[in-house]
Structures are given as C-alpha cells and as structure tokens.
Amino acid sequence: MIATAWWGRRLARAAEWLTTPLLPDDYLGLVNPLWSASEPCGRVESVRRETADATTLLIRPGRGWAGHHPGHHLRVGVEIQGVLHWRVYSITSAPDSPDGLVSITVKTLPGGRVSPHLGRHTAPGTVLRLGAAEGDFTLPFPVPPRLLLLTAGVGITPVMGILRALAARDTVPDTVLVHSAATPQDVVFGPELRELARRKAALTLHEHYTRMHPGGPGAGARSRRLTADRLADLVPDWRERDTWACGPVGMLEAVERHWAQAGIAEHLHVERFRFATTPAGAEANGPGRVRFTVTGREADAAPCVPLLVVGEDAGVPMPSGCRMGICHSCVARLVRGRVRDLRTGRIHGEAGDLVQTCVSAAAGPVHLEL
Amino acid sequence: MNATTTAHLDDTDVEAFGAELDRIREEIIAERGESDARYIRRVIAVQRTLEAGGRVALLVSLFPPAWAAGTAMLATAKILDNMEIGHNVLHGQWDWMRDPKIHSTTWEWDALTPAAAWKHTHNDLHHRWTNVVGRDRDVGYTILRMSQDQPWRPDHLAQPLYNAALAPLFEWGIAIFDLEFDAAVQGRKTWRTFFGELRGLASKAGRQIGKDYVLFPLLAGPSALSCLLGNLTAATTRNLWSHTIIFCGHFPDGTQTFREEEIEGETRARWYLRQLLGSANIEGGPLFHVLSGNLGHQIEHHLYPDLPSNRYAQIAPRVRELCDKYRLPYTTGPLGKQYRQAWKRVLRLALPG
Numbered sequence: 049m050i051a052t053a054w055w056g057r058r059l060a061r062a063a064e065w066l067t068t069p070l071l072p073d074d075y076l077g078l079v080n081p082l083w084s085a086s087e088p089c090g091r092v093e094s095v096r097r098e099t100a101d102a103t104t105l106l107i108r109p110g111r112g113w114a115g116h117h118p119g120h121h122l123r124v125g126v127e128i129q130g131v132l133h134w135r136v137y138s139i140t141s142a143p144d145s146p147d148g149l150v151s152i153t154v155k156t157l158p159g160g161r162v163s164p165h166l167g168r169h170t171a172p173g174t175v176l177r178l179g180a181a182e183g184d185f186t187l188p189f190p191v192p193p194r195l196l197l198l199t200a201g202v203g204i205t206p207v208m209g210i211l212r213a214l215a216a217r218d219t220v221p222d223t224v225l226v227h228s229a230a231t232p233q234d235v236v237f238g239p240e241l242r243e244l245a246r247r248k249a250a251l252t253l254h255e256h257y258t259r260m261h262p263g264g265p266g267a268g269a270r271s272r273r274l275t276a277d278r279l280a281d282l283v284p285d286w287r288e289r290d291t292w293a294c295g296p297v298g299m300l301e302a303v304e305r306h307w308a309q310a311g312i313a314e315h316l317h318v319e320r321f322r323f324a325t326t327p328a329g330a331e332a333n334g335p336g337r338v339r340f341t342v343t344g345r346e347a348d349a350a351p352c353v354p355l356l357v358v359g360e361d362a363g364v365p366m367p368s369g370c371r372m373g374i375c376h377s378c379v380a381r382l383v384r385g386r387v388r389d390l391r392t393g394r395i396h397g398e399a400g401d402l403v404q405t406c407v408s409a410a411a412g413p414v415h416l417e418l
Numbered sequence: 419m420n421a422t423t424t425a426h427l428d429d430t431d432v433e434a435f436g437a438e439l440d441r442i443r444e445e446i447i448a449e450r451g452e453s454d455a456r457y458i459r460r461v462i463a464v465q466r467t468l469e470a471g472g473r474v475a476l477l478v479s480l481f482p483p484a485w486a487a488g489t490a491m492l493a494t495a496k497i498l499d500n501m502e503i504g505h506n507v508l509h510g511q512w513d514w515m516r517d518p519k520i521h522s523t524t525w526e527w528d529a530l531t532p533a534a535a536w537k538h539t540h541n542d543l544h545h546r547w548t549n550v551v552g553r554d555r556d557v558g559y560t561i562l563r564m565s566q567d568q569p570w571r572p573d574h575l576a577q578p579l580y581n582a583a584l585a586p587l588f589e590w591g592i593a594i595f596d597l598e599f600d601a602a603v604q605g606r607k608t609w610r611t612f613f614g615e616l617r618g619l620a621s622k623a624g625r626q627i628g629k630d631y632v633l634f635p636l637l638a639g640p641s642a643l644s645c646l647l648g649n650l651t652a653a654t655t656r657n658l659w660s661h662t663i664i665f666c667g668h669f670p671d672g673t674q675t676f677r678e679e680e681i682e683g684e685t686r687a688r689w690y691l692r693q694l695l696g697s698a699n700i701e702g703g704p705l706f707h708v709l710s711g712n713l714g715h716q717i718e719h720h721l722y723p724d725l726p727s728n729r730y731a732q733i734a735p736r737v738r739e740l741c742d743k744y745r746l747p748y749t750t751g752p753l754g755k756q757y758r759q760a761w762k763r764v765l766r767l768a769l770p771g
Contacts, residue, residue, distance in 0.1 A: 066629060069528060069622070129451035131515055369542035373724075376509065377538065
C-alpha cells in the first residue's frame with residue numbers, strides 16, 4: 049500500500065516533466081474538473097430547500113478534498129458572470145457520509161451578491177471551487193460527557209454538522225440543543241432536529257421563537273430573544289456543560305459576557321460568521337488608512353493618493369512597474385477593505401482580490417498583503 | 419514623430435479624443451462577463467487538447483501521417499499558448515475573473531523566457547514607452563536599427579542577416595533580450611539581479627528543452643528521431659509565426675517613433691495618441707486573429723493592453739471612427755503588405771541616414 053503510494057507520487061512527479069510549464073492536473077481538470085487536486089472542486093449533486101430562505105447544496109467533492117471534522121467550515125468559490133466569488137460556509141453534513149457528499153446550507157441574504165446565486169440559482173451539475181475544511185469550532189476527542197449547543201437562526205449550520213456526526217455514533221453524549229428562530233417554520237433542519245430528539249434519548253431539543261403571531265400556537269408564552277433567566281430555566285446545569293454557540297454577533301457577545309461573568313469562559317466555544325465583504329453596493333466611507341500586513345506598517349491614505357505611493361512613503365517595498373495602470377506589475381492582495389479606481393472613481397474589491405496599487409486608492413480602512 | 423499628423427489638434431482636442439477612448443474602455447469593462455470567461459476557457463481547452471493530441475501522435479511518428487498531424491497540432495498548440503493565451507493572460511487581461519489558474523501572477527507559458535521576465539520588459543517597458551527611442555527596447559530589440567532617430571553603426575549593415583536568423587530562433591532571442599544584459603552593463607540593473615534572472619532562465623529553458631528534445635523523443639522509442647524533428651518543426655513554426663506577427667506591430671510604413679523630449683509631461687490622452695501613431699494593425703479573418711493572439715488589432719491592444727483580447731474586434735471599428743473624426747491616421751493592411759514593409763525598414767535602415 050505504502051509502496052504503491054510512493055510509486056504513485058514518483059509517477060506524478062515524472063508526469064510533471066512532461067506537462068511543464070503546466071501540471072498534469074491542468075489536463076486532468078479539462079476532462080473532469082473533479083480530477084484536479086491542485087484546484088479542488090466539487091459538483092452540486094442536488095439542491096434541497098430547507099426554509100423560505102435557507103437552501104442546502106449537496107456537493108460531490110473532487111480529488112483535492114481532504115475531508116473534514118464536525119463543526120468545520122470551508123471556503124466555497126462560485127463563478128457569477130465570469131467572476132469567481134468566495135464565501136465561507138459551515139459544513140452541515142457528517143464526515144464520511146455513506147453517499148460521499150458534503151453539504152453546505154446557504155441563507156439567502158437580501159441584497160447579497162453570492163448567497164442569492166448559491167441559494168436560488170445554483171442547479172445540480174454546477175461546479176464549485178472548494179477550499180480546505182478548517183476552523184476550531186470542532187468537538188474535542190474524546191467527546192465531553194455533557195454538551196450544551198446554543199444556536200440562533202442559520203447559526204445551527206455548524207452545529208448540525210456536529211449533531212449529525214454524533215447521531216451516526218452508537219452512543220450520544222448528554223446533549224441539550226437550545227435553538228432560537230423567528231417562528232417554527234424558520235427553524236432550519238426543524239423536522240430533522242425534532243425527529244432526532246425523538247429518536248435519541250440523550251438529545252434534548254428546546255426551540256425558542258422570537259416572533260410569534262398573536263393568537264397562533266404558543267402566542268404570548270414566549271417572545272423576543274432568549275434571556276439568561278430563560279436559559280437557566282431550560283438548562284439548569286448550563287454551568288457544568290461544555291458549550292458550543294453560534295448565531296448573530298449580538299447573541300454571541302451576550303453569551304460570552306454571561307459565561308465570563310460566571311467565570312467559566314473556558315467552557316464556551318463560539319463560531320462567528322465573518323462575511324468576507326461589505327454588502328454589494330455599500331459605499332466604503334471613513335478616512336483611508338492602510339495596513340500592510342506583511343511588513344506590519346500602517347499609514348494614512350488620502351482618497352486620491354495611489355496605494356503604491358502610500359506604501360512607498362511608508363517604507364514598504366512595493367512592487368511597481370508602469371505606474372499608470374497598464375502593466376499589472378504592482379498588483380497586491382487585498383486582505384480587507386475596499387479601494388477606489390482612480391481612473392474611474394469606481395469603488396470595488398473584496399478580500400482576496402489582487403488590486404493594481406498604482407491606480408487604486410483606499411476607500412476607508414484597507415489591509416494589503418505587502 | 420511626424421508633427422504634421424497631429425498639427426491640426428490642440429490640447430483640448432487631444433484630451434477629448436482621450437476621453438472618448440476612456441469611455442470605450444469603461445463600456446467594455448462594464449460588459450465583460452460570462453461569455454468572455456467562456457471564450458478564454460474554450461481557447462485553453464482547445465490548446466491543451468491539441469497539445470496532448472500532437473504529443474501522442476508524435477510518439478508514433480514513424481508513421482508519416484502521424485508525424486504530419488502531430489507536428490501540425492503541436493505547432494498550433496504552441497502558437498495558441500504563446501499568442502492568444504500566454505501573451506494576453508500575462509497582460510492581466512483575464513485577471514478580473516479572479517481565477518487563480520488564469521491569472522497574470524500565476525501563469526507560465528510554453529516559451530523559454532520565464533513569465534516574470536517577459537512581464538517586465540514587455541508589459542512595463544514596451545507598453546509604457548511604446549516606440550520612444552532610447553526607452554522602448556522593442557525598437558530594434560537593441561540589435562536592429564528600426565528608427566532614423568537611432569544612430570547608425572557599421573554593424574547595422576548586417577541587420578538583414580540578424581533578422582533573418584532571429585526569425586526561426588525567436589524564442590531564444592526573446593529570452594536573451596529579457597535578461598537585459600544592456601541594462602546590467604549600463605548599471606540600470608545590478609549584476610546580482612542579472613545572474614539571478616539568468617539562473618531563472620536556465621531552469622525554465624532546461625525544463626522546456628528537456629521536455630521537447632529529450633523526454634518525449636525517449637518515450638517515442640523507435641519514433642525518437644521523428645518525434646524530435648516534429649517537436650523542432652513545431653517550435654520553429656511557432657517562432658517564425660510570432661516573429662512575423664510581432665514585426666508587423668510597430669514597423670510597417672506609417673508607424674512613428676518618438677524622441678524622449680517629445681513625450682515630456684505626456685498626459686493620458688497623449689499617451690493614447692502615441693500608442694495609436696506607433697502601432698499598425700493587420701487585416702484578417704477570425705481564425706487569423708485568434709492565431710495571432712489578436713495582435714492584428716495591435717492598435718486596440720496598445721490602447722487597452724489589459725482588456726480581454728476577444729473584445730478587440732468589437733472595439734476596432736469604434737477606434738477607427740474616432741480616428742476619422744479627429745483626422746488621425748489608422749495604419750492597417752493585409753499581412754503580406756505589412757510584413758514586406760517591416761522588412762523594407764530593416765533593409766533601408768541598415769544603411770546610414
């Protein structure tokens with residue numbers, strides 16, 4: 049087995065001499081994108097509508113996929129009008145599922161550019177780029193004996209990956225899931241969660257609704273956000289449980305404060321969804337300030353001064369060429385923030401873009417990988 | 419520069435001309451999208467299929483039809499790789515797709531010169547200083563006299579011979595030219611940098627030569643010699659073709675060269691004007707334009723070096739209309755005529771005066 053792998057690697061190396069300056073993968077990927085490991089891809093096998101605004105994509109990963117742990121997220125690259133956009137999504141499937149598929153669940157954000165495309169306009173057969181699975185919102189091994197999972201809205205997604213992995217095992221630890229959603233219909237994976245709680249005695253599910261219609265089921269009994277008192281009622285032993293929490297920023301801040309006040313911050317694990325970009329159409333404002341992440345330098349940047357000049361004045365070794373936007377020698381990776389094209393005034397850019405520093409100025413705070 | 423071609427335009431006219439060219443650029447940027455992405459992916463797929471097919475056919479090239487088919491496919495693949503794909507990807511024409519595999523910062527091409535060296539001498543020096551004598555090293559590639567503004571030396575008498583020898587060995591010529599030995603001698607580049615780049619070239623060229631003239635012939639077994647000959651023919655065909663296209667870009671009649679003092683304080687609009695006056699197009703059909711990397715639209719390429727090449731054909735009539743409107747020359751002609759005129763210039767300027 050080991051010898052086969054060794055020969056396989058030798059053979060792949062030898063093949064590189066035949067395909068130079070390209071890689072054998074570049075030819076394999078032409079036949080089937082899933083065969084290329086240097087640019088890992090997956091193909092959407094099926095699409096499942098979960099709620100009014102949440103959609104699950106079941107993806108067959110290609111040769112470059114190295115697997116994941118429950119609770120991991122991954123970067124997903126999707127081409128929209130010829131342009132590749134990357135977003136981060138939690139993996140909602142259990143590792144090594146029998147069908148070999150990996151799933152993500154996308155909440156469609158109104159006015160967003162990528163999530164409506166993934167959630168509403170992605171058909172089976174679509175090829176998506178896949179980044180490596182990563183993150184530290186994972187269960188330790190051995191699994192703690194008592195768990196509290198605290199989620200709200202689409203924050204259920206990484207926890208669903210964890211729950212499905214636990215459910216696939218023979219013994220499920222004593223687990224309480226407290227999930228907040230606007231209404232019962234808005235609970236992503238609602239039927240599956242309820243079924244799971246019925247089947248597994250060790251799993252207790254509490255659903256909390258923040259918006260109930262007057263006169264509807266449960267009206268008046270519970271409303272608004274889950275409070276600390278209510279949580280203590282539902283889970284009296286919350287202090288003794290290892291807790292995984294995922295939801296909106298406000299909720300996570302409240303939870304972190306509460307756990308810190310109780311002196312048990314080390315029992316708490318949180319997952320934050322960082323949206324890679326300012327929403328489409330939002331104008332970046334505020335004074336320009338550039339942080340050069342490699343050299344660690346920082347400088348103020350006037351709205352009409354090219355990033356190239358800002359960097360040079362700050363003593364950063366900036367790559368440069370024509371200084372007029374034609375040769376692309378000066379491109380640098382944008383880590384965060386947005387830039388203004390000095391030729392047109394157009395504000396653009398998202399994390400990971402390569403920008404021409406000689407014709408781009410900072411539109412607000414900017415981090416550049418230089 | 420021939421002052422009479424632009425004497426009728428004052429600064430306001432030139433700036434208005436530039437603004438109209440800027441508008442075309444903006445329109446194309448707003449339009450480019452899925453169909454453009456499909457185009458470049460298709461060209462890349464065709465190139466790789468031709469290359470793989472050509473390589474396989476040459477493995478059994480003792481059989482003459484296999485030799486002919488293999489060599490033709492490989493020559494076409496090398497031409498597509500260098501012209502429509504490599505040159506244009508390295509210009510950053512496809513960077514907007516954000517595909518890390520089709521990007522100016524990651525692309526490497528089937529040529530001896532490393533992509534990084536080419537991007538410096540071509541994208542920066544040549545495209546910024548187009549046809550400025552003493553600045554644009556592409557005006558004669560430091561060995562030929564291609565403008566009357568370049569002082570005559572006795573060795574220029576032999577330049578028709580140099581040029582004839584350069585054509586079949588063009589990729590070697592470019593590789594050596596990109597090293598900028600002249601810049602190292604004049605102190606514009608440190609020797610340390612020079613030797614670093616020389617090592618980069620040796621490593622890239624070693625892989626290229628190893629693949630074409632050692633590995634694939636060895637794999638071909640009994641067909642080794644015919645495989646080697648096929649590879650050599652394909653590479654030489656590519657060299658002759660790219661030399662031909664490139665010589666028609668800036669040397670036919672009507673293209674002007676500039677002196678450094680003429681471009682002092684040049685605005686963006688005047689830079690556009692210099693690109694127009696310094697470049698020449700070649701007329702041809704769609705297949706010709708793909709095989710020439712759309713450099714038949716040399717004028718449009720020089721105005722917009724980082725717009726996707728498949729858009730030049732759409733831009734060309736609009737640029738031509740602008741030239742009519744501003745009564746500016748638009749140099750173009752069929753390949754044979756342009757090539758003859760470039761050669762005429764090589765021959766004429768071999769002599770003093």
